Amino acid sequence: MTSERGTSEKVLDPRHPNQVLYPGGEPFPALAACVHYAGSEKLLRKSIRLQLESAVGGQPLFDISADCEDGAPTGCEHQHAQMVTGLIAGPDNPFGRIGCRIHGLHHPAWRDDLETIVAGAGERLAYLVLPKAECADDVRDQIRALEAARARHGIDREIPVHVLIETPGALHEAWQIAALPQVECLDFGIMDYVSAHHGAIPAAAMQSPGQFDHPLVVRAKCEVAAAALGNGVVPSHNVTLEFRDTERVAEDARRARREFGFLRMWSIHPAQIEPVVVAMRPDFAEAEEAAAILVAGQDADWGPISHAGQLHDRASYRYWWELLQRAHTTGTALPETVRRRFFADFF
Structure with a gap:
């Protein structure tokens, strides 16, 4: 599948963070x-x-x-x-x-x-x-x-x-x-x-x-x-x-x-x-935490979740999503499941 960074083509996933977490606004540039x-x-x-x-x-x-x-x-x-x-x-x-x-x-x-x-x-x-x-x-x-x-x-x-x-x-x-x-x-x-x-x-x-x-x-x-x-x-x-x-x-x-x-x-x-x-590059432990929170958030259709005893909702999802993008663009090794969920069609 072609990547957005290489061409102007973009595959939209209605459950992707860029489509859900920025209502009425633009995602932060990656x-x-x-x-x-x-x-x-x-x-x-x-x-x-x-x-x-x-x-x-x-x-x-x-x-x-x-x-x-x-x-x-x-x-x-x-x-x-x-x-x-x-x-x-x-x-x-x-x-x-x-x-x-x-x-x-x-x-x-x-x-x-x-x-x-x-x-x-x-x-x-x-x-x-x-x-x-x-x-x-x-x-x-x-x-x-x-x-x-x-x-x-x-x-x-x-x-x-x-x-x-x-x-x-x-x-x-x-x-x-x-x-x-x-x-x-x-x-x-x-x-x-x-x-x-x-x-x-x-x-x-x-x-x-x-x-x-x-x-x-x-x-x-x-x-x-x-x-x-x-x-x-x-x-x-x-x-x-x-x-x-x-x-x-x-x-x-x-x-x-x-x-x-x-x-x-x-x-x-x-x-x-x-x-x-x-x-x-973000700390690897932070990237791991971001991935875990975002996977759980997507599985909950971006409703509130509890992770490691803390509440997360769309406000904190935006923070973790932008951190995960920085990890991705700086070459941090991410699990293949995370790459497929969040980056295969967008980057």
């Missing part, structure tokens, strides 16, 4: 815990191979963001966008989990990036990343342009949007940005955010432990996570610059998850992917 950025064709192809080789049970452990903003050589932006389009639309993208970061609104290449990628790969593009917004209106303008391109090229499926919060203005309007239609993820861009403060924040705040200690950076992380989670979208944490120190990467991911509520984190080097995924 995104991979790691998103790996690559710019050149060589690095993108290497990333695609790694995505395939590391998949667990047909599920990729990380998404790939093809970078048109920082990856395109000056003067070759159109050719770079064409290369990215070919990779996303081509046969070497079996999971359909490659997104793309285009140029910012104030760069002359952004419209051509968008037009080229939507026209050639709109049916396979996992998401579109919008950088350098100064306010919610900037994001609205690019979403309108995306919708117009979809209409021109007959792309029926909605293309999710991920927005980089990396300017003081965007941070100020993070709640409005997160509430915009199609926004699926808010990414915190620490380097541009620190640079935008004209030297008032030291360079040490781009690294650890400074990035978790400096008040202005801590405030920004809290605001991004709160705005995202408050609007039902995924908060994504910034990169770790010490890309060869995998223990540093893992510790940053753990702190981002446990102290700030981030559910996803960037990678800029293949060595960072596994530490991020493992650090973001």
